[in-house]
């Protein structure tokens with residue numbers, strides 16, 4: 001009885017969440033909707049309660065791990081032969097990107113508004129300057145950088161925060177410096193499009209065009225981009241054949257990385273002088 005009761009509650013929650021989170025007319029959308037979470041909590045404070053748990057998900061969630069492994073290869077391609085960089089990990093969180101790039105860097109900064117995220121970053125990063133602040137409140141940072149990264153930030157941030165962030169980044173990029181950031185909610189990607197067609201999506205995302213306009217507005221230009229995540233946006237699922245999905249994602253990435261069909265696009269950006 002107890003078992004059946006628990007299963008019924010689980011079923012009720014699944015149904016409730018499906019109706020709560022699904023936008024049924026998303027199939028007709030020609031541009032992304034606002035993220036529902038923005039009305040409950042601003043993005044700046046969204047990770048105040050996250051830290052180690054966030055970090056571990058890049059290992060424990062099979063779908064996320066597959067994409068993170070491809071992201072590392074793309075970072076290596078973009079930064080081949082680069083060294084002694086003055087580096088800023090913008091909204092760097094637990095230091096996932098910093099950790100991977102730190103050997104290529106000389107001066108190393110990480111900015112994040114969440115104390116808990118930074119606390120975890122401090123456990124693995126050495127010789128970093130950590131700035132635990134909302135970037136909009138930072139007044140005394142005069143440094144400029146050869147490389148700024150901003151991962152899993154832009155699509156999640158409210159439009160005004162995206163705009164402020166790009167202004168801040170552009171201001172702190174050296175004239176020959178690079179910005180590398182990702183849009184992991186690529187609205188016109190195959191996986192998100194299929195989700196909208198099959199009533200499994202909230203209509204949220206960010207388009208390539210929005211990225212182009214945002215960068216252009218702040219005197220930046222897109223030099224290159226690679227896309228990945230062409231078949232599957234979900235990150236977990238006990239019955240999913242993750243080995244097969246990994247082989248397929250790597251195969252499609254190899255041949256279709258310029259297609260913009262992946263839900264995750266990694267951009268290489270420079271100042272437009």
Ligand SMILES: C[S@@+](CC[C@H](N)C(=O)[O-])C[C@H]1O[C@@H](n2cnc3c(N)ncnc32)[C@H](O)[C@@H]1O
Pocket residue numbers: 043044045046047048090091092093094095096097111112113114117133134135136150151152153
């Ligand atoms: C999804 S996490 C990404 C962390 C890391 N870049 C990564 O890819 O693993 C987004 C981070 O942005 C930070 N953030 C959001 N708004 C911010 C703001 N206004 N100033 C500084 N950090 C901010 C959050 O605290 C969070 O740690």
